[in-house]
Amino acid sequence: MGITEFIRAERDYGSFSETLIAQLKTSARPRPIVVSGLCEGAATSFYTCLAVDVNVAGGTGTLFLVPGDTEAATLFRRLSNAGIRTLLYPTRDLLFHNAIASHESEHERLFVLAKIMSGEWDAVVATPDAALSFTMPPSALEERIITLSLGEEIPREELLRRLTDAGYVRAEEAGGVGLFSIRGGIIDIYPMTLDDAGSDNSDSSKDGNAGDMRLDPMPVRLEFFGDEIDRISIFDPETQRTINSVTKTTILPVRELCPRYEERKAIEKVARSLAEKAKDETIRAQLSSEAEYAANGLSIPSLDKYMKLVFGGGVCLLDYFEDMGRMAIITTDVNGVKKRLDGYMWQLGEDIKEMLADGLITPELAEYSFYEDKLDLFREKNAHVACSTFSPAGMSGRSLAGLYGFSSRRGIAYSGNMSLLAEDAASFLRGGYKIAVACGNETAAEVTASALRDAGVNAVAAPDVSYKDMKPGVVYTIPAAEAEGYELLLSRIVLLSFTSDTENRRTKSHTRASGAGRRAGTASQKILSYNDLTPGDYVVHEAYGIGRYLGIENLTTAGVSRDYIKIQYAGSDLLYLPTDQLGLVSKYIGANADGIVKLSKMGGADWVRAKSRAKAAAKDMAKELITLYAERKRKHGYAFPPDDEYQRGFELAFEYEDTEAQLLAIEEIKRDMESPWPMDRLLCGDVGYGKTEVALRAAFKAILAGKQVAFLVPTTILAYQHFTTAMARMRPYPITIEMLSRFRSPAQQEEILRKLRRGEIDMIIGTHRIISQDVKFRDLGLLIIDEEQRFGVAQKEKLKQLARGVDVLTLTATPIPRTLNMAMNGIRDMSILDEAPGNRYPVQTYVLEHDDAVILETIRRELRRGGQVFYLYNRIDGIHIVADRLRRSLPEARIAVAHGQMNRERLELIWQSLLDGEIDVLVSTTIIETGIDVPNANTLIIEDADRLGLAQLHQLRGRVGRSGRRAYAYFTFKRGKALSEEATNRLEAIREYTEFGAGFRIALRDMEIRGTGNLLGPQQHGHLNAVGYDMYIRLLEAAVLEEKGELALAQLPECTVDLREDAYLPQSYIFSSRHRMEMYKKIANIENEDDVRDMYDELTDRFGEPPAVAKSLLNIALIRGLGRATGIRAIEQRAEEISIKPHKLEIDVWAKLVDAVRCERNRQPRIVSADPPYITVRLTSGERPTAVVLSLLKKFIQIKDGAM
Template sequence: MRLEKSSFFDELVENISRQKSFTLTGLTTFSRLLLLKYIKEISNKKILFVTSTEQCGLRYKADLEILFDLKASFIPYQSVSSYELLTPNIYDYQNQINVLRKAPDIVIAPAKVLMEKFPQGEFFESNGFELKVGDTISQNELLERLVNLGYKRATMVSDIGEFSIRGDISDIYTLNDKPIRIEFWGDEIVEIRFFDNESQKSIEKVGKVEVLPLYKFILPTKPTLDLPHGLKNNLEQEAYFEGINVYQSYFNEDYVNILDYLKDYVIVYDEIVEVFSKISQIEAGLNNTYNEALKCNLIEPLRSSNHFSESEILQKTAGFQKISLNNFLSDDSNTVIDVDSRNIQIFDAEMDRVAEFLSSKKDYQITIATNYKDRVKEVLAEYGIFNVNYLDNVNSMGTEIPEAKIVLITDRELFNKRNKDLPTNRKRHYKEKAEYIENINDIKEGEYVVHTVHGVGIYQGLTQQEFDGQLKDYLTIEYANKDKLHIPAEQINMLCRYRGSGQIKPKLSRMGGSDWENTKTRVKKEVETIAYDLLRLYARRKMQEGISFAEDSPLQVEMEEAFEYIETPDQNKAINDIKSDMESYTPMDRLICGDVGFGKTEVAMRAMFKAVTSLKQVAVIVPTTVLALQHYQTISDRFKPFGINVELLCRFRSSKEQKETLKNLATGKCDVVVATHKLLQDKVLFKDLGLLVIDEEHRFGVRHKEKLKEFRENIDIISMSATPIPRTLYMSLSGIKDISIINTPPQNRLPIKTFVGEFNEQTIKNAIINELDRDGQVFYLYNRVETIEEFKLELQKLVPNARIAVGHGQLNEKQLEDVIVDFSNHEIDILLCTTIIENGLDIPNANTIIIHEADKLGLAQLYQLRGRVGRSEKQAYCYCFYKKSKQLTKEASERLKAIKEFTTLGSGYRIAMRDVEIRGVGNILGTKQHGHMINVGFDTYCQLLEETVQELKGEVVTPIKPAIIDINITAFIPDEWVGSAEQKMIEYKRLADVKNETELEYIVSEWKDRFSRIPDEVENLIKLIRLRLLATESSITLVRETADFIRVYTPFTQYEWNILRPKLDRDILRRVKFTMAPKACSDGKSIILVDSKFVSFDEIFNILSSLFYDIRKGVKVYLEEDSGK
């Protein structure tokens, strides 16, 4: 794409070469980037490209790489106001500092970045420090240095700014891309490694690492006398407290602008008037926030402003060459070069018009940027058009530059597809963690627990106890009659938190005897009914013959490759499950269950496309009109390039339009229909329905559910649910219901920051202004229709410049649709609405939600509402308010505490379980089961359901119970070795769950990496686990130490022992004695006595290991010989 033959080219070269400031006009988004490329080449200088908004900058960055293979660095701004007592986004700061210190060739910066104050470059050199292999530094000195730089000690390092010290290992997450692990020998650094902050495993050795200050200032060792009283008090409580950045002017006076880092750059403005208008607007907002915060006594007076003013920025830019890329002339335009570039018409998937347009441009350089290259190539080839260069789709709009004979067409012109917002921050990748990692520390002292053998008790804590001079960690549980049970901590897998009674306290079990077993037997009889009904329905479905869809077509592959994101592992598994179901002759009836915003709709769309390209119709039924409109827009946009006709059937459509849709369904003209319950009318007829997708089926009424059952004959069905299914219930239903679970969120999602408190106008105002300043949008949830218009007036007074619209279920169809569409198109800043948005509204640009009187909403409802934001890669915020001075009920307080506590990605499971604890189990599987679940707890109930299903299916599954190793030896995990008591509980649980030697070796290897050399007491613990694994594989149930012997309880009869005995090692046989167990013994048929007098634990370990190994080997040989007879 060359501009050399254009009439303006010589003038462009002359002005750039003479380093004059000038203006270019008549530009499209694409021509701006083309000119930026030329400015860079001609000036041979680095470029600072300033845009008015963050999204503009991100889109330009992405397009530069696709169109011209030019890599630009984007510098984000801080989304948190510098006058609010909130901690800024550390990942934004990391990006900012990395870009400024590297000074890359092209830097793209939103206008707001010009206003931010940064430390001088020398600040990092003088206050940071370097660590090298071979350096000598004590861990205490390292700790002091890190604390001085603002780092905080943590149990496990997962975020920037955290560090931990465990034995000879120190982990630090600096402003580097990855955290570092430093291994010491005494005070000497012997190794430095980068590690993965999710898996905690080391990934790369390095020779040295730089540790930079986390803040823009360093706190004095002692607060100085001239600090305001309130600030001094805060510092005495905590050094780097939440929001200390507000007071940066007290601790560093030498702040600079980004231009001080980028001194020899050419400044290129994207619409200079808009840039400085934005700066002026933000400046007014910042000044207002500061004055309001002072007036309300939220902050102390500052020494100087935390931002550069518009006039200061203009002074800073005075010495730079400045080039403005404008649509129109501005007041300060001196030299003006006009470029004749034009946007191209929207063809809206009418490919004959595209072909006609391109045919008239035969001597042009034609580029088509599309995500549907094969499809477009194939269609244009039919019109004899081949001289086209194809690229991936870009954000820029299509452009024609007649003088240069250049044409660019994008998906925007081809298919009228709108571009999505792009990610801003560098964030952590989410990796699914085992549920116990999240939940084991939920077991708190004084709470009810369930032991697999002894039943419901009260957990009394983890204590270290000494028996015969040997130390171990024990879990203590109290049962009925104050009886206490002490179990070794490595048997923690026998324990789970009791769930299921709400505010009703469960009855404590009696230790010993048959109390617990009798309770489980009674519950199991009741469970048989539900298991039988589920099995009967499943079997009947499997016996029917349905549609067998063809394997994926090339069109299917192209459609899937056009997906703009990377599928998560769970999405891929769900997609493969569905395709397998569809290609079989058995009718599919699959549930896709996933947390809010985890990509269920994309999975379903793959199935829809497969059905339509197999010449079948698809129906999507949803419980609300808002959700119907959202799905309709998403599916239409996705399928438009393939000529698939998607129609909407709900109250947003007129009677005439609805009749037309019904006619198109009957004739087959409509390929996909998205509908509410209107789809269930008797007059709805399909020409050839092949797939039904049901979203949130549990929200339909009884009558509608009965109607839906009529569909479940021979067509394929996908049900989608955002209500999380606990893994225990999922496992119990596997084999009788086809379920795909999506637990992993999309890549680079950030947890939503959640605030809970009394209604506060200033906080609300700041939250809204902060969101609007970053070009975002706000949901304001106000759930009283009768006064919502009055509240709108109050809200408008608070933020006069914001565009506010009201949305609720009592608006007529046209009004509500207009509001939703306008909000989707960013023509509205704040949507003041009721819970009508609870399901379905997906606006990636809306990343703040304010919930009025949140105490009146249920926990699951709050979680769904919070899920309306955080659906892009921006940091999202949720504010839950309740009335001032209101005394909250216990249940409301627990709900708000839970929504504040559970902010990690994929918290839906824990939210659902906490809701169970607050409200009781209720009708999770039907109200009839409520009482039975209370008796045993949710997890045990699911386990009994799983066993019953297996028995009814004729699957004789004998559960393998891990052997119990009861040998008195000092064996425990020290707190100081792993860093904390909480981490110790997690590691005990991991050990308890080990199934084989490979898993154990993985944990041991990880421990050596994370916690350094393994102490003797942990080595003993590992040996006990090895004995447990070997004993379990040898069918041994219990190994118990007594005064003179180690007693090994076996399932062997005397006859079996006689056959086995010759296969054992002679040295081992000399040390053991076989005897039959007493008849009353429930632990085994026989006992092998191992002499343990005057023998060390290591010797005992070797003897037992050899014995168990030989028994396992001998049993295997015996079975092979017996089967060969």
């Protein structure tokens, strides 16, 4: 166990451990043990050793009760890192009002309860309110766990019933936890599961850590042969493709409240009775709707109210430990846990009183949690250890098994300051201490040991070391992902932490976000504009322009059945497009995609002109970009030296864990900096994704090389925030950083400019003041620009002058579409951060009718936990009325207003006050969307959320949840308002997609338009709207390839195929029209036999063995791809004759083909004189046209390649 067992060196620990084991084994009632004097780091060692001792002694396990969610997450992580199989049981957010909520914490709770029942645990961490709140009884959970094995027989109807009982919902696609879909003999389920197979075992997030027991669900595919399970496999939720097969899967319920028929009838009865008595019309309507929901088997928004009707007498976490034998229960902070529980009980009591007064519940329903006496009884039955910094109040009069006081002292945070670490290590060595230094990882341990030796300290890197083996006079540097520094005064052992600061930790989320966040990078690389194509959407055809997609129709002509894409154009024009030509169509994504778009007239000149203008504009842009790129490559710049130990030390001192996207971006930037020509790289990533850290590493590299750095930002307050961040990161090093903005007086500015000219300032951070005429640098090496698009034209011209011969790194929070990035590949250096940091919870999201009582209580709850609130009201004319209303209802809150019509100085003062904690509630418009990072703001309330777009809602929700605390978002709409279908879909999507990185999936249109508009400029944006995003990107990609002298396959003319063979995807094979459209699009992109094999595998994997007509469709797609690549414009069949028409007939090659097939059956091949000439062959009876044509094309390719 290494450093985690240092506490065992303390004389009192051995005595404590013996006492604890005696209390676990005594036949009498156990007595409590009191422990005091443990600082934070020593407490971690104590809890770890305690949990190990309980297991060794044969105890059931250990329950840790902590005073807060942050403390729970920290202890969970540290015990897991020590190899203790630890579970984190989150608090239940009770939902008493008509709101629809996301379910992440519910999933976590059920996962923990199932793990406890399975016996696969050593320790559980919970707050007291989480431990006492009602949950699903063990018997109900056991009934709803579904275990399926390969070869097992289970009637499909029974499986569907059990899934429904467990809270699963049928959908077209199992795209999220709690959904399942059916396609013929295949059932896809996105389950909560206990299976190891549900995760990628090679994933780095687990780090091979045996204690890591986070929920990381992956969907399961069941293939049936009759009622027998023929195959069980895990599949990727993004691609829907199988990853690996398993022999067994265990599916957990996804809802704590899963009412069955009898329970629904009971809910209906109570709701109707309450509705009849209700005097308030609104309350009567709410109760009546709840009764209707219950009667019709629908999801009841305020189901938590009726918990007792579903759960019966009530069960909590503590009941799951019954009959498991005696266990240890550790109260980590007696006073803090008591305070937490008292606050929870008071709030719950207030909620119950309000509901009773309003007639929303009956007195019999008014129980949702046990009280402290339940916890006291549980403590009395088990071995209770009460911990406190000092001897806890209320324990002195009780009969104790032991009272133990430890002497420990918290260490300091070195934050990368090697000289201070060496000084302290030498001092402890002189005092005869045994010393260990926690260093993050093995490389850091080696580097730190080397640096200490250079400083004259006897140090050695060790993979791990026991306190028994440590020798005085030696400093041991040890890899430890996270460790608090502390000193044990009596045993004279000290652990120095060289990993991070004490507040912000290198962490990984214990929530579902860990898995979702990792996969978000994959998701964002996919452009899903076809997968969600639905009737009524606008589409763009290359030849005919913008039309409206009406659906898929199966038509039979000349005895041949095919599916066609039906598109409406201006007037009464209709186009029936064969699905093999779907590559000619793209979804229209433009400024008006969600409104009224003018349809093109088939054969009209307007579309030809619009496309021609867009093509010319794309060509001009490509030429300009390539010219600029070439000029930059011709310029000589400064080649920065490779990284040294100082650079590595600076990066290792970063207090969070780097994401893979960050590491890749840093590598790309350093490669550019070390090259002999000036860097010009764009770094894209959402706020909070780590752009600033990447930029600071580049800045540090430049400063180490003796160069100056300029960091330009658009606002004074952002300059201040970046300045404080840079100062904190670089404080341990002799680096001078200054800020140039309105926050500096004229005299201060003059002094800063003087030092800048003399080279006495290494890094200057500021607004456009940096690019003023009087600003001179001694040796500028790196220019960092944050949000360049927010600067004016004149300022951008000055930037160009400043950037001559200098490396430039531009940061933007605008999501750049992957398609645009790929189209500009090789002409614009771009790095993308599309992976969320691991230490953030998903935002708990609620969608509800606006209710002042709920909103006011939500605000009070956030203020009680010391947080701040964003309240969004997006109409300036009424925003002060809303703020005044809140002030009257919340006199204790400090409330301010912010909107876009305020002047910059006033807004910056408001942002500064918000950052300094002087504002509790900020009532604002959507201006907060581009505000600064306020980590303490963790509740967002939006009025009239149905009036905002999906991308906007997602961006706004991103303003909260930037710290390690649980954040909440409430999207409200007017009471009684009938939402449009579009608004309902938006709000449903924003509730479902809570994981980080979901922005690219749920807001593709808005984000792509916003991204391209900023990157391409307003002129190109106009052309983009005229022809649609996908069409414009294709034109741009073709123009870039043409300018680079590369022929693109996309520029090759199409090959049309018309063969007398049924070829389509039957609705009986793929029922969902959306999935059929998705498959048709993929099939239309087939170019070679490898593509066909891959497509066949995907169809088989997702929908079962393809029928003959689907196989014919694949063959026709292959014929079209091969024909296109070999210069054939058309392949047609008339009666029993097939014509192959090339663009240009190569007589020698085609003559050889005619000779090669002349002897085959009764082909009768001939070359037909025409303009241009073409060849024909005859079919014999029973031959499939696709097989004959494929054979001919393969022979033709062999002849062209000289193989025949």
